[in-house]
Amino acid sequence: EIVMTQSPATLSVSPGERATLSCRASQSVSSNLAWYQQKPGQAPRLLMYAASSRAPGIPARFSGSGSGTEFSLTISSLQSEDFAVYYCHQYDNWPPAFGGGTKVEIK
Amino acid sequence: EVQLLESGGDFIEPGGSVRLSCAASGFTFSRYGMSWVRQAPGKGLEWVSTISGGGGSTHYADSVRGRFTISRDNSKNTLYLQVNTLRVEDTAVYYCAKEGALTTSLPDAFDIWGQGTMVTVSS
Numbered sequence: 001e002i003v004m005t006q007s008p009a010t011l012s013v014s015p016g017e018r019a020t021l022s023c024r025a026s027q028s029v030s031s032n033l034a035w036y037q038q039k040p041g042q043a044p045r046l047l048m049y050a051a052s053s054r055a056p057g058i059p060a061r062f063s064g065s066g067s068g069t070e071f072s073l074t075i076s077s078l079q080s081e082d083f084a085v086y087y088c089h090q091y092d093n094w095p096p097a098f099g100g101g102t103k104v105e106i107k
Numbered sequence: 108e109v110q111l112l113e114s115g116g117d118f119i120e121p122g123g124s125v126r127l128s129c130a131a132s133g134f135t136f137s138r139y140g141m142s143w144v145r146q147a148p149g150k151g152l153e154w155v156s157t158i159s160g161g162g163g164s165t166h167y168a169d170s171v172r173g174r175f176t177i178s179r180d181n182s183k184n185t186l187y188l189q190v191n192t193l194r195v196e197d198t199a200v201y202y203c204a205k206e207g208a209l210t211t212s213l214p215d216a217f218d219i220w221g222q223g224t225m226v227t228v229s230s
Contacts, residue, residue, distance in 0.1 A: 034217070036152075043221060044217075044220055045220070046207070046216060046218050046220075049207060049216040049218070087151065087152055089217075091213070091214040091216055092213075092214075093214070094213075094214060095154060095166065095168055095169075097154065098153065098154065099151070100151050
């Protein structure tokens, strides 16, 4: 069973600044990794799939990178609507697994 | 518009049962794998179960295997989760989610999520 670890747990960032979130897999998941954004009281929303492909409608300020066991999600210039919790998700094999999440909060 | 709408959540005593439903619209339901993902209050996301497009293949998390049963009725565009022998730790919002690619034998990213239905297990 693959364990996904996200860091940091909380990231304090000022609007307009760059944010980089990390996700590590306990074994290789190739590029079968997704990122989701979740705001309070809402369902998660797919941001990235295949590690670096943006889902339809996702702004270009979101980018993903990595393969194997190390991945990152970068938000180039944080907007007010980007403050949320972000989850990574490996779907390389069964069982799929989510990381514990990174909360991006206003500094 | 692609949409998923869950229902069936309730307040249940430990040991009880409930059936959750997820009505799908806006896409060819039978062509896609579907999953249930849950989120305990204040906690992260936990994958629960997945069923293939045709319904012939199912997968479960160890924490629910033997107690939960996923199924689908493609004629009604509806996904189900039968939840038996409920435990306090099953308390969560249960989301249904659509897989992004045409149904395969491997898991996939979830491109569409419902709004969730709350199951509370307490005596």
